Amino acid sequence: MASSRQFKLAKESELRVEVGPDMPLRIRLFSGTAEIFGTELPPSNWLSISPRSKIAVFTWNGATIELDGVSEVEYVADETPMVSYVNVHAILDARRAQAKASHSNNVDSLQGPRVIVVGPTDSGKSSLCKMLLSWACKQGWKPTYVDLDIGQGYITIPGCIAATPVEMPIDAVEGIPLEMPIVYFYGHTSPTANGDLYKVFVKELARTLERQFSGNAEARAAGMVINTMGWVEGLGYELLLNAIDTFNCDVVLVLGQEKLCSMLKEVLKTKPKVDVVKLHKSGGIVMRNQKVRQKARSLKIREYFYGPINDLxxxxxxxxxxxxxxxxxxxxxxxxxxxxxxxxxxxxxxxxxxxxxxxxxxxxxxxxxxxxxxxxxxxxxxxxxxxxxxxxxxxxxxxxxxxxxxxxxxxxxxxxxxxxxxxx
Missing domain, CATH: 2.40.30.330 (Pre-mRNA cleavage complex subunit Clp1, C-terminal domain)
Structure with missing residues (x-):
């Protein structure tokens, strides 16, 4: 077992860690302030990070982080896209406030931001979604998380299209807290199995959320953050456009692909209220082959039955x-x-x-x-x-x-x- 070690992080830098396949790793904030995907680390408490996890501990003002256990990769990076991500959050936050004000002033009620995060496989889409959700929760909002990524399945298990309100910053260990998820079982991990059925479930989910928003001004103003699949060509691209349209998205965040960004800008230019924004992906993103992705799916299903740290x-x-x-x-x-x-x-x-x-x-x-x-x-x-x-x-x-x-x-x-x- 590796002994515990400390990393001193300068402001706006991050510690990137890949946990090995067999043993969990413990992490704690020794001094300063830091966050994992937008959720602040509690001071002095050890957290167990499950095997095969990849995390980035970011600090805005400087911190000392302690690790205990074995990891496959650990290094400090001082170039991160976090400032651009938090700038996006600030714009979304202002739109939420505007939507809330429009409702209380009885003017035509605006909807809160409906953000869809798109990009190829392994570009950091789900990590960015977690940050945007956690930062919104810190400001007192309760945004809705929509997961259309049937390949990995972040809300329940792979093979599903799902949504859930997020009321608290997302726990680094436990993941997304599930109070009342809406889940449709597509049953396959690729849309090629039945593309039409995928569209039907996207429509069902959007319809259900619209019903909920019409009776809940707070949820409507908080808006939604939508995670998507990493397949962005052919049928994947068609399903992406379908999702943007079906959920009435007004912000499209494109991670790490120039071509996709220009294609979306071109096709969405007839919709003046849709902003297409290109963002850099994090340098800590690890490309996963088919076998690793399959293993991650398997772990996600296991987690459903046994819990993230085998506590069920x-x-x-x-x-x-x-x-x-x-x-x-x-x-x-x-x-x-x-x-x-x-x-x-x-x-x-x-x-x-x-x-x-x-x-x-x-x-x-x-x-x-x-x-x-x-x-x-x-x-x-x-x-x-x-x-x-x-x-x-x-x-x-x-x-x-x-x-x-x-x-x-x-x-x-x-x-x-x-x-x-x-x-x-």
């Missing part, structure tokens, strides 16, 4: 095949071939909800538990949570599954996609 105890339960119904969204032809024009091929219906037979194909899959009462409500209903199928006894017609808490499932309707996990 999930429950194993058994249920009869007859007590549940499992559905897949998408697939099945829209019309029989006989009803189509000559030579036309039947097209799979991307939003068709199909009941599936329960068999061993479900082993090691993560299923979502829907709040829907009937199958035709599945697409418009958000999910209560997830279970992980650990065993299927076809002879006795029983499923063994892992759930985050004991007791009966809140619903008998389960949704399956292609999200697998090998516990280990």
């Amino acid at each position: 105890s999930p429950h194993s339960n058994i249920v009869n095949f007859s007590d549940i119904s499992v559905y897949r969204i998408g697939g099945g032809p829209q019309a029989p071939r006989s009803a189509l024009p000559i030579g036309a091929e039947p097209v799979a219906d991307p939003t068709r909800v199909v009941a599936i037979n329960i068999n061993r194909d479900l082993l090691h899959l993560v299923l979502a538990v829907s709040y829907a009462k009937e199958p035709d409500q599945i697409i418009s209903s958000n999910v209560a949570g997830y279970i992980y199928v650990t065993d299927i006894d076809v002879v006795r017609k029983k499923i063994t599954y892992l759930a985050p808490c004991p007791g009966e499932l809140p619903s008998k309707l389960l949704i399956v996609g292609t999200l697998t996990w090998l516990e280990g």
Whole structure:
């Protein structure tokens, strides 16, 4: 075990740390003030940072940071884009205040800023989102965080489109506090599996949030911060434009890609109220290959059941095949071939909800538990949570599954996609 060591940071510099794959690392603020992704470190308290985490401890005025444990990479950087990020925050803050004032003055109520953070894979999108959210919370706002990144899944698990109000700066260890998340289970980690369904869920989520904002002036003024996928070409680019439009975004922050920025400026110039702003990505960004990204997904699912620092105890339960119904969204032809024009091929219906037979194909899959009462409500209903199928006894017609808490499932309707996990 490496002994504890200290790093003295000059003002506006940061300590960048990559934690190894096996052991957590402890960190504490020895003196001065510092923050991790916009959340201030408490003085003198040791924090455990989970394995494979990558963090940047930034100080505005100078600090001494102490580390204890093994890390793969640790160094101090004095060139960071933080000043430009905090300048963006100041502009957003002024817009929130303006929106709030317009509401209390009974003039035409303005909406608060709707910020969408875009950029290629590994450009620091989720880190910037956390900073903007945490800084807004420090000013007393309760912005809404929207996560459209099905590949990683920062609000619950990968394969989901989700949103949650953020009322406190985001905890460096625990992550985003979940009070009342709205979650739609897309069920795949790439939009190519069903691009039309992805759009449908984006629309459902936007509609739900608009309803909430219409009855909550405070949330409307606080606005939203939207995280997106790192796929910014082809279908990925199309889905990006669709999200900007669907959520009625007025600030587009482009991280680290000139080409994407100029493309968006060109296509959005007809919308005078949309600001497209290019920002530099942090020099601490680490490019991850497919294997590392897959591992991060797996860890995210594990975290859902066991907690970020293994502090939760999930429950194993058994249920009869007859007590549940499992559905897949998408697939099945829209019309029989006989009803189509000559030579036309039947097209799979991307939003068709199909009941599936329960068999061993479900082993090691993560299923979502829907709040829907009937199958035709599945697409418009958000999910209560997830279970992980650990065993299927076809002879006795029983499923063994892992759930985050004991007791009966809140619903008998389960949704399956292609999200697998090998516990280990």
